[in-house]
Amino acid sequence: MSRLVAVFSEESSLLAAVRGARAMPDHRAAIVDVYTPYAVHGLDEAMGLPGTRLPWVTLAGGLCGMAGAIALQVWCAVLDWPLDVGGKPHQSALAFLPITFEATILLGGLATAGAFFWRSRLSPLAEPRPVAAGVTDDAMALVLKLDGAGPDERTALHDLLLAAGAREVREEDR
């Protein structure tokens, strides 16, 4: 895959370049990804990324935690070994609430974090492939797909990126 890497030092130039690339006619210059040292405000909109579905994972995890906690408590305290504690009913639904609440939070949070790591392919053994020096420090990089772009288009893209304020533009094959 042949691609174009542009490096910026200002988030305003990066945003301008992203907007410019997306406004290019016939969309040959698809954005592969953008690499930044911090969460740049407004980049989601500029790139037009679809929203993440992580909140659904939270909901599912939370519901599992809730159902699991209710099931465990009812099964233990009502079905398996009912104990008379101070004459309270075996099915003390209100007293089961705190643990149910905590389990909802716990599983909701862990499921979301797990889904995030899995979806973003982050793990202790993942090998980082820095796209340009300093993208975890003070540089920002925009990576465009070049496959199928003619020489004219390449020049136009180069010009666009430099005009937006890129400090370095290079083509690479990988």
Next chain:
Amino acid sequence: MIADAHLLRPSWVEGKPTLRQITDDVSRPLTARPTLGWWACFAVASLALAWGAASATYEVATGIGTWGLNKTVGWAFDITNFVFWIGIGHAGTLISAILLLFRQKWRTSISRSAEAMTIFAVMCAGLFPLLHMGRPWFGFWIFPYPNTRGPLWVNFRSPLVWDVVAISTYFTISFVFWFVGMIPDFATLRDRAAGRGDRWRRKVFGLLSFGWDGSWRTWSRYEMLSLILAGLATPLVLSVHSIVSMDFATGLVPGWHTTLFPPYFVAGAIFSGFGMVLTLLILTRKVMGLERYITIRHLDAMAKITLLTGSMVGFAYLTELFLAWFGGNPFERAAFWNRATGPFAWAYWTMVTCNAILPQLLWSRRVRTSVPILFVLSLLVNVGMWFERFVIIVTSLHRDFLPSSWWFYKPTIIEVGILVGSFGLFFTCFLLFIRALPMVAMWEVKGVAAAAAHAGEAHA
């Protein structure tokens, strides 16, 4: 009108550092040799930890009778320390989660260290119920697991079991939040460690950074993850101290049996936590040379929250007194009369002075922006909040319904040792943290600094 825009919306970082400078300023202490001040603090902290470890070892080997709990005050020092440490942790979650939801930008440079404080404080807190069990190696009995005793299950109606679940959940979620928040910074440190002598550093941060490469698709999900974790941690932190307060409120002992306890405890927890954050940050910003990122204005903002929560605590004290008088329950009345005038009156008035009266000084901007006064006040808040738990527990227990079992409680040297040891553990962990990990969230500060720079450009 907007000529003074920087006054209306001032920057939370002093002197407009570049992105590279932020990385350098935060990472420098991690590779530099520790200062003399750090070594001095570390020596004191590890000595305290050693004393605590020795005391705890003696207690476990001999039995909890080595504490002054053989008569009437069955909780001795232990639960006072437990509630104190749990409370300390709450400020970290407030800063990292609740202020995130409220989009308070000033949280960025203090959130990392406040979260670390939460984790270490919860570790200290967990130690005390464990030691109170007498046979800590059976601590796992508190969890519901299939066993050969029936299986006999734990009593899910007991607030003590709620406590275990709440605190383990709190620890887990806080830890995940803290760790996830550090991943981009680990990647920064990994990429900085390019020299030949940095092989181990590169390896360790390489593992910890999970292969983070700054991809925006990851950032986008990452922001959502932070938001969700903050949204989950917010009700969680409120629930944790509410449940801790139910350890008391569901009991019938005079002075405990009140519905005021959950909000009163949560306010007190945040109050004490901010006391501790102020103490720690006033010291570390000096020792680590981070005054540019943890500014006077941060201290000012934290002082305001301390004032707010301190006033809530003071209001709760008055409400308690009023209800003891107005409720018409003679036992309740006697308990509060005993608190204010009995043998522990000195503890009660220490608590009132440190928590309700002295923080009122923070109404003055001069006090809020004076580092020495703020430091002394923050220490007094810690003292006052420790005494609050002592007053609640000991004064209620030492004279309950049966005058024949009334007793005066005195801690033994072993209990004092374990309390000192918990401070040792806390500070040892914190001192190692500021040496080994980035104590300011670089990526968050960069975001705030960049946003401020752009706001400045727009107004200029």
